[in-house]
Amino acid sequence: MDPISERLRARHPQRIDLSLDRMRALCAALGNPQDKLPPVVHVAGTNGKGSTVALIRAIAESAGLRVHAYTSPHLVRFNERIRLAGTLITDEALNAILDRVEAAMVQTGGEATVFESTTAAGLLAMSETPADLAIIEVGLGGSLDATNVIARPLLSVITPVDLDHAEFLGTTIEGVAGEKAGILKAGARGVVARQSEAAMAVIARRAAEVGSPLTVMGVDFDAWAERGGLVYQDQERFLDLPAPALAGAHQFDNAGVAIAAALELDLPEAAIAEGLKAVRWPARMQRLTAGAYAEKAQKADAELWLDGGHNPHAARAL
Numbered sequence: 518m519d520p521i522s523e524r525l526r527a528r529h530p531q532r533i534d535l536s537l538d539r540m541r542a543l544c545a546a547l548g549n550p551q552d553k554l555p556p557v558v559h560v561a562g563t564n565g566k567g568s569t570v571a572l573i574r575a576i577a578e579s580a581g582l583r584v585h586a587y588t589s590p591h592l593v594r595f596n597e598r599i600r601l602a603g604t605l606i607t608d609e610a611l612n613a614i615l616d617r618v619e620a621a622m623v624q625t626g627g628e629a630t631v632f633e634s635t636t637a638a639g640l641l642a643m644s645e646t647p648a649d650l651a652i653i654e655v656g657l658g659g660s661l662d663a664t665n666v667i668a669r670p671l672l673s674v675i676t677p678v679d680l681d682h683a684e685f686l687g688t689t690i691e692g693v694a695g696e697k698a699g700i701l702k703a704g705a706r707g708v709v710a711r712q713s714e715a716a717m718a719v720i721a722r723r724a725a726e727v728g729s730p731l732t733v734m735g736v737d738f739d740a741w742a743e744r745g746g747l748v749y750q751d752q753e754r755f756l757d758l759p760a761p762a763l764a765g766a767h768q769f770d771n772a773g774v775a776i777a778a779a780l781e782l783d784l785p786e787a788a789i790a791e792g793l794k795a796v797r798w799p800a801r802m803q804r805l806t807a808g809a810y811a812e813k814a815q816k817a818d819a820e821l822w823l824d825g826g827h828n829p830h831a832a833r834a835l
Contacts, residue, residue: 694719747793801824
């Protein structure tokens with residue numbers, strides 16, 4: 518375990534306790550950094566969140582934007598969760614930010630879970646680093662997730678919804694979709710991935726309730742693989758683009774959602790094409806070519822690929 522992870526696990530409760538009250542109090546003690554961010558793209562969903570964040574970030578950076586990104590969990594180092602204007606936060610900066618978060622917890626007389634304190638640290642660091650865009654991934658659910666202290670996102674994105682974390686989100690698609698749809702906010706457009714009929718009905722109802730206009734995959738836009746590339750089509754355009762650098766048929770859907778989000782951000786087609794080619798997201802259908810296990814596979818005239826999933830939707834994609 519890396520030192521930052523050890524620090525957090527030693528000082529903060531390990532439970533998952535979905536609530537916004539503690540997070541709001543903590544943010545208030547820190548000067549409400551969530552209200553001082555650059556324009557925010559908030560991303561929820563069961564699967565594909567990380568890949569979609571990586572795709573949007575690659576496109577935005579190809580357009581020359583400085584981009585913050587907050588994702589979870591990390592793969593190797595805790596710092597992977599917080600990217601400031603394109604660069605992973607340093608240990609020194611992260612420890613200094615966590616000192617301030619913990620001081621704020623003492624000030625409020627409360628406590629915070631690992632994810633709450635991590636999210637507060639990410640928001641604080643992002644609020645104090647100049648950037649053009651912040652892409653923030655929900656940790657669990659949506660409506661009561663720590664990231665949902667963000668009141669006015671520029672754009673809300675919902676990736677595919679399926680059963681997951683039943684002990685927190687419920688045992689029905691409708692229940693899970695209701696939690697994910699909790700990130701939709703008044704006046705902020707929602708870009709929604711292809712969904713089951715049950716999930717889409719819940720998302721659409723929430724959008725109507727709060728006044729969030731929707732752009733829905735399979736209705737307002739679509740994307741598919743064709744002739745070794747990706748075709749994107751909406752009501753205004755037909756784009757012939759490179760295939761995403763992320764392997765797997767499911768990544769064409771993720772890329773379609775990311776492209777729709779990029780177009781809502783007015784990013785140019787050239788940046789979309791470059792971003793699709795440049796995107797990297799380790800451990801998602803990643804072919805391993807170095808290391809002891811890869812060498813064993815090569816000697817056996819085999820290939821070694823790394824990926825994982827922890828719910829039925831991810832398993833089907835894998």
